[in-house]
Amino acid sequence: MSERLDQSIPDLVTRFPEWVRLDERAGYAGFVVAADHLITVAWALRDEFGYDYLSSITAVDYLPEDCLEVVYHLYRSIGGGALVLKVRTGRAQSRVPSLVHLYPGAELQEREVWDLLGVHFSGHPDLRRILTWEGFAGHPLRKDWREPFFEEEVKPYKSRWPEGQPRRIEDQNPYQNNLAYPAGFDAESWTPDGDEALYSTLTRGTGQNGLRTDQMIVNLGPQHPSTHGVFRIVALLDGETVVDLKPVMGYLHRNHEKIGERNTFLQNMPFTDRLDYINSMSNNFGYALTVERLLGIRPTERAEYLRVIMAELTRVLNHLFAVGFLLNDLGAFFTPMIYVIEERELILDIFEAVSGSRMMCNYFRFGGVSRDLPAGIEQKIRDLVFDRLPRKIEELDAYLTGNEIVRARCEGVGVLTAAQAVALSTSGPVLRASGIPYDIRRADPYSIYDRFDFDVCVRYHGDIYDRYLIRLEEARQSLRILAQALKDLPEGPILAGKPQHTVRVPAGEAYGRVEGPKGELGYYVVSNGKANPWRYHVRAPSFINLTALAEMSRGGKIADVVTILGSIDIVLGEIDR
Amino acid sequence: MKIHGFGIVRGLWVTFKHFVTTYIEDVRRGPRFYKTPAGIEQRRRADATGIFTVQYPEEKLPVPEEFRYLPFLVYDENPDGSRAVRCTACGICSKVCPPQCIAIVRSSDPATGKSVAAPAEFYIDVDICMNCGFCAEFCPFDAIRMDHDYEVASVDRLAHHIFDLNRLLKSAAYYARIRPTNAAREDEARAAKAAAKKPTPETAA
Numbered sequence: 162m163s164e165r166l167d168q169s170i171p172d173l174v175t176r177f178p179e180w181v182r183l184d185e186r187a188g189y190a191g192f193v194v195a196a197d198h199l200i201t202v203a204w205a206l207r208d209e210f211g212y213d214y215l216s217s218i219t220a221v222d223y224l225p226e227d228c229l230e231v232v233y234h235l236y237r238s239i240g241g242g243a244l245v246l247k248v249r250t251g252r253a254q255s256r257v258p259s260l261v262h263l264y265p266g267a268e269l270q271e272r273e274v275w276d277l278l279g280v281h282f283s284g285h286p287d288l289r290r291i292l293t294w295e296g297f298a299g300h301p302l303r304k305d306w307r308e309p310f311f312e313e314e315v316k317p318y319k320s321r322w323p324e325g326q327p328r329r330i331e332d333q334n335p336y337q338n339n340l341a342y343p344a345g346f347d348a349e350s351w352t353p354d355g356d357e358a359l360y361s362t363l364t365r366g367t368g369q370n371g372l373r374t375d376q377m378i379v380n381l382g383p384q385h386p387s388t389h390g391v392f393r394i395v396a397l398l399d400g401e402t403v404v405d406l407k408p409v410m411g412y413l414h415r416n417h418e419k420i421g422e423r424n425t426f427l428q429n430m431p432f433t434d435r436l437d438y439i440n441s442m443s444n445n446f447g448y449a450l451t452v453e454r455l456l457g458i459r460p461t462e463r464a465e466y467l468r469v470i471m472a473e474l475t476r477v478l479n480h481l482f483a484v485g486f487l488l489n490d491l492g493a494f495f496t497p498m499i500y501v502i503e504e505r506e507l508i509l510d511i512f513e514a515v516s517g518s519r520m521m522c523n524y525f526r527f528g529g530v531s532r533d534l535p536a537g538i539e540q541k542i543r544d545l546v547f548d549r550l551p552r553k554i555e556e557l558d559a560y561l562t563g564n565e566i567v568r569a570r571c572e573g574v575g576v577l578t579a580a581q582a583v584a585l586s587t588s589g590p591v592l593r594a595s596g597i598p599y600d601i602r603r604a605d606p607y608s609i610y611d612r613f614d615f616d617v618c619v620r621y622h623g624d625i626y627d628r629y630l631i632r633l634e635e636a637r638q639s640l641r642i643l644a645q646a647l648k649d650l651p652e653g654p655i656l657a658g659k660p661q662h663t664v665r666v667p668a669g670e671a672y673g674r675v676e677g678p679k680g681e682l683g684y685y686v687v688s689n690g691k692a693n694p695w696r697y698h699v700r701a702p703s704f705i706n707l708t709a710l711a712e713m714s715r716g717g718k719i720a721d722v723v724t725i726l727g728s729i730d731i732v733l734g735e736i737d738r
Numbered sequence: 739m740k741i742h743g744f745g746i747v748r749g750l751w752v753t754f755k756h757f758v759t760t761y762i763e764d765v766r767r768g769p770r771f772y773k774t775p776a777g778i779e780q781r782r783r784a785d786a787t788g789i790f791t792v793q794y795p796e797e798k799l800p801v802p803e804e805f806r807y808l809p810f811l812v813y814d815e816n817p818d819g820s821r822a823v824r825c826t827a828c829g830i831c832s833k834v835c836p837p838q839c840i841a842i843v844r845s846s847d848p849a850t851g852k853s854v855a856a857p858a859e860f861y862i863d864v865d866i867c868m869n870c871g872f873c874a875e876f877c878p879f880d881a882i883r884m885d886h887d888y889e890v891a892s893v894d895r896l897a898h899h900i901f902d903l904n905r906l907l908k909s910a911a912y913y914a915r916i917r918p919t920n921a922a923r924e925d926e927a928r929a930a931k932a933a934a935k936k937p938t939p940e941t942a943a
Contacts, residue, residue, distance in 0.1 A: 322832035325843035327861030327900055428836035431870035496753060503790050510782060514802035517884065523870045531875065535804060535919075544784035560752040563745030662834040662876045 170244055171210045177202055184247055188455075188669020188688075191232075191245025199248055200258050206235060206244065207263055213583050214238045214599075215264035217672070217683050217700040218271060220278045222252070224304040229255050229280055232685065234672055234700075238583045238597055240604035243672060250280065252303075259285035266586025269408075269708050277302040277418070287362045292411040292737060295354055298343050301416055308419065309339035315693040316423055356395075359407065363397040366404040374399050379719065383412050387490050387723040390733030394710075394722060401718045406711045410704075413737035421697035426452055426664050426688075429697065431523040436699060437735040438520055440479050442471040442512070443677040445525035450607055451673030451684040452527050455666050463653040464529035465609045469646050470542065471512070471524060472675070473639040477550060478508045479678035480590075480632040480639075481557070483730040487629060488561065490727035491570055497561060504553050507545055514538050527664055529656030539647070546643045554636055562630070571626035575713040575725035578623055585709040588702050589680025590631045591729055595623035601676035608675075612649075613642045625728040632730075663692055670696075679703050679730055699738060703731040763788025773797055803917050806871045806884035808864055809840075811906045812913050823907065824881035826855035831873035831882050839866035840873060860903045865895065880924045886916045 173181045173192050180198040184191045194202050206212040212235040220231045233246040248257050259282035260267045271282045272291040279300030282288055290297060299306050310330050312318050320326045326333075342348070360378055382393035391412035397405045417436065421429045433448045434441035446468060453460065460468065482505055485498035509519040514535055516524040524530055561567055577587070582595035592599055598619040602610040618634040620627040668690040674683035680702025687696035706729050714722045764771060771777040771789075778797055781790055792799055809831075813821040832840040843859040846852060873882045885908070892898040914921040 316838055317833040317835075318838050321835075321838050321841045322829035323842075323844065325841045325859060325861075327841040327859070327863065327902075329863065329865075329900070424836060425834075427834070427872070431836050431868055431872070500756070506790070507782065507784065510802075513805060515804065517802075517804040517806035517871055518869065521869065523872075532804060535802070541784065549784045556752060560749045564749045565741045565743060565745045568745070569741070660876065662830065662872065 170242075171206075173202065173206075176205065184245075186669075188667060190670075191247055193247045193249065196248050196250055196257050199246070200260070200263065202246070203233075203235075203260055203263050206246075210244075211237045211239070212244055215260065215266055215586055216243070216588075216674070216681060217685065217698075218260075218267055218274060219685055219696075219698040219700075220274045220280050220302075221687055221696045222278060222302065222304045224252075227252055229278060231257050231274065231280055232670075233260075234683070234685075236605070238599055240599070242605055245672070255280045257282055259283060259288075261285055264586065265584050266705065266708050269705065270586075273704075276300070277416075279303060289358065289362075290411075292414040292416075294411065295358070298341070301419055302422075308416070309341075310334050314423070315691075316425060316428060359395060359409065363395070363405040363407060365397065366399060376404055381719075381722065383409075388726065389486065389731055392726075392731070392733055392736070394726070396714075396719060396722060398719055401720070403714045403717055403719055403722060406714045406722065408707045408710050410707070410733075410736050413733045415738070417699065417738040418697055422694055424694075425662075425692050426666055426694060427527070427662055429694070430525065431521065433699075434521040434523055435734055436701065436738065437677070437679060437682075437703070437732045439482060439732055440475045440678050441520060441522045442475040442524060443675060443682060445522065446472050446608075447673055447675040447677065447682045447684050449525040449527060450675060451671050451686050452664070452666065454671040454673055455669055455686060455688055456527060456664065457667075458528050458657055460529045461654050461657050462651050463533075464655045464657075466646050466650045467530050467534070467655065468525065468608060469610070469613075470643060470650070471515070471522075471530075473643050473646070474508050474511065474542070474545075476639045476678045477636045477643075478505045479730075480636040481505060481554075483632055483678075483727075484557065484561070484629060486730070487625075487724070487727040488567075490723050491567065497557070500553075500560075501557065504550060507549070511538060511542055511545070514541075526656060526660065528658055529654070531656075533655050539650075542643075543647060546640055546647060550640055551637075554633060554640075558633055562633070567629075568626065570721075570724060571624065571629060571728075573622070573624050573626075574717060574721050575625045575728060576623050577709055577713050579621075581712055582623065582709065585712060587680070587706050587709050589677065589706070590628055590635065591680065591706050591709065593618055594620050594627040594631045596621040601674055601681060605674070607673070610642075613645050615639075615641050625724055628728040628730075665692070666690070666694075674700070677702055679732070679735070680706055699735075701735040701738060703729065704736040704738075707731065707736065760788045775800070801886050801888075803919060805886055806869055806874070807888045808867060808869065808885050808890065808901075809862060809873050809882050809906070810885045810908045811860060811903070812881055812883055812910050813907050814910045821907065823856060824879050825857050825860065826879055826881070827857040827860075828855075828878070830876055830878065834872045834876050836870055836872065837866045837868050839863040839868075857903065860906060862901045862906060863899065864890070864901055865899045880928065883913055883917070 174183060180195040181192050184193050214236045216236050217234040220229050222229055228249050229252055231248045235244045250257055257280055259271055271285055274280050275282060275288050276290040276292055277300055365376060376397055376399045379396050379398055382388040383391045393409040395407045395409055396403050433444040436444050481501040485501040488497040512522050513519045515538060516522040577595045579596040582592050582597055598617045600617040603617050615638045618631050620631055666688040668688055670687045672683060672685045674681050682702055683700030685698040686694050689695040713725050778792055811825055813823045816822050827842050827844040829842055832842050839862055841861045842857050845854040845856045845858040847854050871884050874884045
């Protein structure tokens with residue numbers, strides 16, 4: 162953790178001497194809070210010390226010490242570093258007070274921690290499983306939980322080398338031999354629960370204009386073209402008006418984090434590509450940054466510039482793509498989309514020439530990047546940045562911004578106020594469109610972003626139209642950063658030290674976050690000094706931004722829910738992980 | 739908001755320009771705009787206008803040198819025509835592989851039973867391979883490299899999707915053809931290493 166950050170941290174130990182102590186383990190930082198007093202401490206942090214933004218909640222299973230540790234990362238929405246809170250609880254009887262009433266943004270994250278690690282949050286209004294299904298046995302991120310095709314605790318597996326067995330995993334461990342049923346379970350007589358538990362969590366309204374109206378539940382998805390993937394929205398409707406709404410996810414869940422804990426540190430890099438598969442370069446960025454923090458190394462100068470160039474190109478393509486999809490959701494079927502895909506293809510051509518793959522770039526390494534720019538590519542990037550992309554962004558602006566249908570459908574729809582946006586832990590363009598000028602590149606700078614001249618875009622209506630305008634404006638700002646980075650791009654090595662496939666990471670924890678195109682992308686990695694991470698958590702921006710979906714949709718029409726979802730800009734690979 | 743429709747008309751004008759440009763470009767570029775490498779190259783330049791798409795499979799985009807698809811094993815051709823497989827079965831590719839799709843059996847000398855630095859069998863489960871390129875990146879013998887051939891569809895997953903040594907081996911000449919600058923750089927580095935190892939006549943004397 163940086164020095165700048167330490168200065169601004171309040172002295173919680175003096176304030177709450179009996180409940181709070183410093184986390185003094187080597188490589189760790191933050192405060193350990195007694196579980197019973199967490200709410201009081203969090204209350205003071207929010208209302209006295211200004212930590213109004215609860216960015217990330219996760220937990221770690223310290224199996225050898227027989228305890229679970231819930232980890233909170235809090236920030237001030239005016240900028241600055243993290244304040245880390247930790248709460249320890251037993252593995253058998255885990256109980257931690259829920260922070261949902263203080264920080265509504267905790268809702269989905271606490272459900273995730275309950276689902277994957279089995280920490281019970283008392284006081285949570287809707288503590289159901291979220292990523293796995295209701296009938297799932299166990300909590301998969303606990304260290305003693307094993308997946309059906311379990312082979313070994315960590316990679317590399319001995320069966321591949323030196324034993325050299327080319328057998329498929331399903332032959333080694335065929336279906337029906339890889340299942341474990343709970344004691345006393347009879348598959349013949351079992352009928353799965355319906356969706357009653359889910360439906361009962363919807364808040365019924367009182368009817369409109371004093372009329373006693375009948376309210377009905379409509380399921381949108383999981384197979385629906387406008388949900389951008391396998392995503393389901395359960396909406397309670399009064400006529401066409403949305404009374405309440407719940408997002409239901411997990412249909413694409415593959416337990417990315419468990420895979421990450423089986424992998425070695427480097428092996429995780431290509432897996433991060435598959436989180437938000439539109440923006441693999443930014444995903445690499447966040448992970449590389451986090452592990453470099455643990456390793457205590459810095460990338461070389463040229464690598465820093467190459468990273469920024471790739472990350473900003475990613476932002477341009479993501480924002481163009483998001484605008485195209487938003488227009489799809491508005492019913493302008495695929496014409497705007499195809500226009501922006503042209504630009505995306507040209508950017509992907511660059512990624513392909515540099516990294517070898519259009520979408521699954523796997524370009525970043527600890528201490529640098531994997532390859533230098535091949536001959537002629539720098540000129541291609543210049544052609545795009547200085548000529549084509551500015552022209553095309555202005556064309557898109559002329560094409561869509563003044564369109565009366567776009568304005569009628571977007572202005573004043575799906576409004577999120579500034580207070581709600583912060584409380585619900587939204588990030589990225591959603592947060593900035595609601596009037597909070599919070600951009601991690603400025604608020605808590607990483608890499609070399611402090612060297613560039615660019616504006617943090619902010620708009621104040623918090624509606625779909627502002628989220629659309631923010632994306633266009635951010636694409637323009639990215640081009641400004643790109644122009645400066647291309648001008649200053651130094652010569653030199655692209656990797657600090659030799660290429661290494663097995664890095665020895667000192668024991669400790671690190672939380673690294675980048676301003677991804679969709680919002681704050683954070684990685685929480687715990688190392689115990691071995692070749693594999695003990696804990697690997699991803700704070701996925703589109704997952705947490707969905708906490709605000711119900712707030713934006715209530716009182717609106719069902720047809721607008723599709724557009725509101727489009728304006729959040731989600732990717733299911735990242736939500737479900 | 740009053741709807742005058744000027745914004746819609748302005749947007750339609752953009753669409754109309756796109757529509758007309760495709761025909762203007764077709765007429766201007768002539769028939770050589772399609773199905774020629776120069777035409778395909780023109781359509782993906784930063785100043786490209788008009789038709790942007792490529793009619794696969796009649797037209798194929800050229801892949802850049804760094805493009806990676808599936809891994810293959812490189813062998814050098816001996817003067818007598820036999821194959822010298824570069825792989826020494828050291829297992830680094832197998833260990834660094836994120837989805838663990840590479841399985842290697844080491845060779846042993848039939849007379850002595852001692853292990854030999856060559857693979858007896860080498861398998862890659864291409865269903866699991868995630869095309870990350872780590873195996874090629876960390877191979878110390880330039881023996882495993884990423885291929886450009888992306889048309890590998892087959893009708894039977896169980897029969898064809900675990901590639902064996904026979905399927906994986908490709909010549910160094912093929913490698914030099916798909917990745918000329920990489921191959922030249924690596925050959926040079928290997929030659930320099932060999933020269934450093936071999937005692938020169940002066941030092942031997």
